[in-house]
Amino acid sequence: MRFSRQALAGVFFSSPAIVFLVVFVVYPVLDAVRLSLLVVDFATDQTNFVGMANFAQMLRDPKLVPVATNTLVWTVASLIGQFGLGLGAALCISRDVPGMRLIRTILLLPYVVPVIAIALFWRWLLDGSYGLVSYLLQAAALLPANQSPLAIPDAAMASVILANIWRGFPFVMISYWAALQGIPQEQYEAAQVDGAGIWQEFWYVTLPNLLEITKVMLILRLIWTVTFFDIVWLITRGGPAGATEHWPIWIYQESMGFFRFGYGAALALALAILLMVVSSLYFALASRSSER
Amino acid sequence: MKSRAMVGSAVAYVVSLLLVVFIGFPLLWMLVSSFKPAEQLFVSPPRLLPSTLTLDWYRNVMLQSDAPTYFRNSLVIGAATTAICLSIGTLAAYGVTRFEFPGKRVFLIGALLSYVFPAIVLFVPIYMIINSLGLIDALAGVVIAHTILTFPFALWMLRSFFIAIPREIDEAAWVDGASYFLTFVAIILPLALPGVFSVGVFVFVLSWNEYLFAGVLITSGSLKTIPIGISEFITSFDVRWGEIMAMGALATMPVIALFLSVQRFFLRGVIAGAIKG
Numbered sequence: 001m002r003f004s005r006q007a008l009a010g011v012f013f014s015s016p017a018i019v020f021l022v023v024f025v026v027y028p029v030l031d032a033v034r035l036s037l038l039v040v041d042f043a044t045d046q047t048n049f050v051g052m053a054n055f056a057q058m059l060r061d062p063k064l065v066p067v068a069t070n071t072l073v074w075t076v077a078s079l080i081g082q083f084g085l086g087l088g089a090a091l092c093i094s095r096d097v098p099g100m101r102l103i104r105t106i107l108l109l110p111y112v113v114p115v116i117a118i119a120l121f122w123r124w125l126l127d128g129s130y131g132l133v134s135y136l137l138q139a140a141a142l143l144p145a146n147q148s149p150l151a152i153p154d155a156a157m158a159s160v161i162l163a164n165i166w167r168g169f170p171f172v173m174i175s176y177w178a179a180l181q182g183i184p185q186e187q188y189e190a191a192q193v194d195g196a197g198i199w200q201e202f203w204y205v206t207l208p209n210l211l212e213i214t215k216v217m218l219i220l221r222l223i224w225t226v227t228f229f230d231i232v233w234l235i236t237r238g239g240p241a242g243a244t245e246h247w248p249i250w251i252y253q254e255s256m257g258f259f260r261f262g263y264g265a266a267l268a269l270a271l272a273i274l275l276m277v278v279s280s281l282y283f284a285l286a287s288r289s290s291e292r
Numbered sequence: 293m294k295s296r297a298m299v300g301s302a303v304a305y306v307v308s309l310l311l312v313v314f315i316g317f318p319l320l321w322m323l324v325s326s327f328k329p330a331e332q333l334f335v336s337p338p339r340l341l342p343s344t345l346t347l348d349w350y351r352n353v354m355l356q357s358d359a360p361t362y363f364r365n366s367l368v369i370g371a372a373t374t375a376i377c378l379s380i381g382t383l384a385a386y387g388v389t390r391f392e393f394p395g396k397r398v399f400l401i402g403a404l405l406s407y408v409f410p411a412i413v414l415f416v417p418i419y420m421i422i423n424s425l426g427l428i429d430a431l432a433g434v435v436i437a438h439t440i441l442t443f444p445f446a447l448w449m450l451r452s453f454f455i456a457i458p459r460e461i462d463e464a465a466w467v468d469g470a471s472y473f474l475t476f477v478a479i480i481l482p483l484a485l486p487g488v489f490s491v492g493v494f495v496f497v498l499s500w501n502e503y504l505f506a507g508v509l510i511t512s513g514s515l516k517t518i519p520i521g522i523s524e525f526i527t528s529f530d531v532r533w534g535e536i537m538a539m540g541a542l543a544t545m546p547v548i549a550l551f552l553s554v555q556r557f558f559l560r561g562v563i564a565g566a567i568k569g
Contacts, residue, residue, distance in 0.1 A: 006391045009472045013387025016380040017447060018399055024440045025406045028417035035416055089311055092304040103308045105555060107315055112551040114501035116519040117540040120526060121322040124533055132321065132338045139337070166314070174559070198296065220408065227410035230503045234523060248412040255416050256508055265416040272413045 032272075035265035047262075054266035063242075063250060071246040074161060074232070075225050081165035082221065086172025087210075093173070094180040108174060110167045119234030122163045126150050150236055153243030160232050160244050167231065172217060179213040180206070215286045219279050226275065247271050319544070326350070326537035333534055349538035359539060361514055362521035369431055369506070369517060370499040373438040377446040377495045382488060385450035386476045390462055407444035411504060414440075422509060429511045437505035442495045449494070453487030454480070490557030497547045518543045 036054055038047045058064060093104045110118070125133040128148035137143040149155035187205045196204065229248035232238065238245035238253070245253075247267070255264030325333060329346040332339055353359045388396055411418075418437060427433030457480060465475040481488070503519040510516055516524075522543065525536045551558070 007393040010387045010391030010393035010396065013391070013472075013476070014384045014393075014396075014399060017384035017403075017443070020380060020439070020443065021399075021402060021406060024418070024421065024436065025409070025414075025444075026402070028414045028421060028440075029409075031417040031420065032414060035420070085311075088307060092308040092311075095301055095304040097301045097304065100304075100308070103312055105552070106312050107308070108555065108558075109319065109548060109551070110315060112497050112501075112547045113319070114519055114540075114543050114547065116501070116503055116522050117322065117544045118318075120522060120536050120540050121318045123526065124325065124537065125318065125321065127531075127533070130334050130336060130338060130533070135337050166318070170315075178559070198300070223408060223410060227412045229412050234503065234526075251412055251415065252504075255419075261416050261420070268413045268416060272409075 032265050032269050035262055036269045038262040038265075040259075040261040050262070054263050055270065057263065058267060058270060063245075066242060067245055067247055067250045070157070070242075070244060071226060073157060074164075074244075074246050075222065077161045078164045078168065078225050079218070079221055081161065082168040082172050082225075083214075083218075085165060085169040087176055089169065089173040090176035090180060091206075094177050104177075108170050111170045111174075113167075115167070115230040116234055118163060118167055119231060122159065122235055123150070126159060151240055153240055156236050156240055156244050160235050163235060164225070164228065164231055168221070168225070172221065175213055175217050176210060179210055183209045219282055223275055223279070227271070322537050322540050322544075325533065326541045328534070330534060349534035350542075353535050353538045353542070357521075357535065358513060358516070359518075359521060359542070362516055362518045363542075365431060365515055366500055366517040366519075369434050369438060370496045372431075372435045373442060373499040374492045374496045376435070376439050377443050378450075378488060378492050381443065381446045381450045381491070382454075382481060382484070383476075384447055385454040385484075386480060389451060389454040389457075390459065390472075403444045403447050407448055409444075411441055415504070418505070419508060428509060429515060431515060433509045434506050434517070437509060438499040438502055441502065441505070442498050445498075446491050446495050449491045450484075450488065453484050453491070456487075457483050487557060490554040493550050493554045494558070497550060500543075500547055 037049060037051055039050050039054070040047050089107060093100055093107065123131075125131050126148050128134055128146050128151070131148065134143060134148050137149065138145055138147070143149065143152075143155075149159050183206065187209075188201060191201050191205050226246075227248055229252060232244055232246060233249055233252065236244045238249040251264050251267045251271070254260045254267060324340075324342065326349055327345045327347070328339075328342040329344055329348065332342045332344075387393075388400060418440060422428060422433040422436060425433070425436075427436065461479060461483070462475050465479050466472070470478070500517075501519065502517075503523070506517040507520050507523070510520065518539070522536060522539050525532055525539065
């Protein structure tokens with residue numbers, strides 16, 4: 001097979017990127033599969049092939065059910081909050097009124113604020129002795145004196161979810177905002193001629209136009225929320241007593257806390273496979289519903 | 293009809309101002325707290341506005357802690373990650389938007405998949421690779437990890453900027469006898485520069501903020517980055533809130549400034565569908 005000069009040029013320009021992706025992305029993906037079949041003895045650096053034993057251990061692990069439940073609660077609640085707030089905010093900031101550009105910019109800030117900063121001002125607001133939010137809750141007798149919500153299992157989960165909504169809704173907002181810019185004005189005018197009210201306009205014009213972006217964004221946000229490690233780890237470390245330990249923290253604890261690299265890799269692979277199955281099913285269903 | 297639009301605008305103002313408070317309050321509270329003297333920081337009930345201001349916390353952080361070293365490390369890692377991402381990224385963006393070659397589709401789909409792939413899933417194998425390269429506890433190891441995390445996103449965003457430059461410009465240069473490489477360096481790259489710059493800012497910000505890999509790949513105190521430095525302030529048994537708030541503010545302000553400088557391009561990138569959250 002002979003390549004044209006153009007094809008050679010394309011390969012030449014892309015080759016550093018291709019090499020990088022093969023070495024540092026494709027190889028780790030394959031290596032993840034290999035590692036998940038091993039037990040690594042950290043003291044002697046010896047590895048033993050154990051087949052599916054890591055996965056069998058995962059299914060027997062008493063942590064499986066609580067961690068999976070926490071992951072589900074964390075993901076569903078975060079997504080509901082981010083999409084609800086994101087859509088509402090997008091509808092507001094897309095109105096062309098004075099000052100909205102500035103408001104839009106401010107609402108985007110959580111996207112760039114370091115997660116460590118989010119975690120620390122959250123912990124400061126929730127500090128048992130001097131935190132503003134803790135104080136207000138204590139004053140309303142919703143919380144015992146000098147206690148932080150982070151010491152109470154359900155309140156700790158609610159806190160990390162709220163922090164995650166704070167951080168994640170701007171992404172949803174700005175994506176919806178971009179989609180709203182693309183809706184032809186004529187559709188609204190036509191609806192108004194037909195006598196549609198605000199709700200009917202929203203229901204019959206706005207929402208159908210947001211369907212496509214919602215489909216894509218939902219699966220992306222699902223993947224990135226399920227696997228989002230930093231914010232939970234930095235606010236609660238999975239505590240109190242494992243109440244906020246979700247799947248990524250479990251992976252981290254097994255690999256970096258107990259140096260069970262094979263088990264950690266197996267947990268990560270199980271999560272990746274689950275996400276792949278969910279996304280495939282999701283896209284199959286989504287494409288069928290858009291054909292109809 | 294007119295009144296309906298006015299009601300709509302009024303509702304939009306009220307709701308978005310509430311959201312501004314929701315977003316702005318924690319950030320401002322961090323800033324205000326970092327200037328409060330100890331006797332006003334550690335009181336119950338907390339006071340909204342301090343009666344006197346102090347620079348003590350900033351002085352402690354900059355003069356008596358390792359914070360300056362952390363800032364330098366974060367800057368070095370961020371700059372190196374950005375340089376690598378942009379150099380291999382612009383080359384590839386030029387290659388895939390100008391030429392057809394066998395395997396191009398596989399390459400683009402692969403890049404898209406790795407853009408979706410979450411870091412924690414590849415956490416162990418990436419740690420192992422960097423370990424086998426002997427780069428544990430070296431800034432270069434963190435640079436590699438950060439490039440893995442940001443490169444697929446950078447490539448997709450760069451591609452959207454390169455597509456927007458008409459191919460006729462290249463063809464005119466080629467007809468005039470310019471080589472492919474010269475056309476890329478001297479003509480197309482300068483045209484793409486605003487986009488390249490904004491991608492660079494985002495890569496830098498992602499690297500500056502990254503916690504997971506910077507935390508596990510570095511063990512020596514002198515090589516730690518800012519997020520790691522701050523998190524150690526928190527976990528020490530007496531939590532030094534004054535210093536923590538000052539450091540948080542110092543870590544946040546540069547990225548907010550950078551973001552404001554490129555937000556116009558950021559919005560264009562969002563519309564091109566190439567932003568990672």
